[in-house]
């Protein structure tokens with residue numbers, strides 16, 4: 003006769019290995035919920051605090067409550083087929099209560115349990131908002147132009163780049179990449195929360211508008227035992243910008259590319275592009291961005307007759323080899339107020 007070796011020592015049921023599943027499940031505390039969890043959030047920007055670090059919240063208050071409650075349940079690692087159902091009610095603006103039902107399988111036995119978890123909502127200013135409200139900043143990107151004022155278009159482009167860089171860096175997790183101010187001074191001052199952000203803005207502004215940047219760090223103190231520098235990024239946009247139409251004393255040129263010592267310019271009389279070194283007595287007529295539409299009244303041997311878009315008088319321009327206008331069509335023109343004529347730019 004063969005003796006069955008394995009019986010559960012608790013209940014006597016057959017068991018393959020010591021205590022049977024039912025007795026093991028019954029003797030295991032598989033649900034050990036915290037009675038209360040605290041959620042620290044920033045009332046200004048909605049960021050969340052986990053331990054000592056803040057993150058931008060990417061979910062709703064309900065989703066967040068559910069995540070917090072789930073993490074407060076402390077389920078036994080052997081529990082499988084877990085299903086948690088949760089009903090949430092607000093007790094006050096700062097407290098919510100979650101009723102939780104949990105079912106699962108433990109050592110082959112179905113188990114179920116219930117718990118109540120209170121959520122305390124606590125508002126606290128986050129690292130970023132406290133820096134901003136405390137006037138903290140690490141740099142200023144100063145945008146100026148060489149020998150002229152910055153144009154509204156340039157200021158607009160620079161401001162738009164700054165806001166985009168802020169979005170991109172923050173989406174990539176750089177919380178302290180913030181703009182704490184954009185001020186129109188003689189040009190544009192962009193006040194930034196981090197050095198890296200200043201560098202990225204400079205790179206993109208120079209990429210879009212040309213010019214050069216010099217960097218001026220200044221030691222302003224210490225933070226956590228390390229020196230803190232405030233950096234001025236001094237961006238100097240080129241004297242001539244893309245689209246500028248200039249009178250050189252001999253001819254009209256449209257600046258197409260700037261950057262180096264020379265500019266690439268389009269000859270508005272003869273057509274064709276050339277590289278020329280700008281000289282100080284070039285005179286700015288305007289920018290093609292500001293050009294007006296003028297109606298082509300007639301074309302005749304070597305002559306384009308235009309209607310002046312402001313005075314409606316008829317003016318004659320020399321025909322240009324790079325353009326073939328139709329009568330009744332439109333051309334883009336700038337007014338040279340000094341010489342008193344219209345300059346055809348396209």
Ligand SMILES: [Zn+2]
Pocket residue numbers: 010011012013014015021022023024025026
């Ligand atoms: Zn048993």
Ligand SMILES: [Zn+2]
Pocket residue numbers: 044045046047048049127128129130131132
């Ligand atoms: Zn905040």
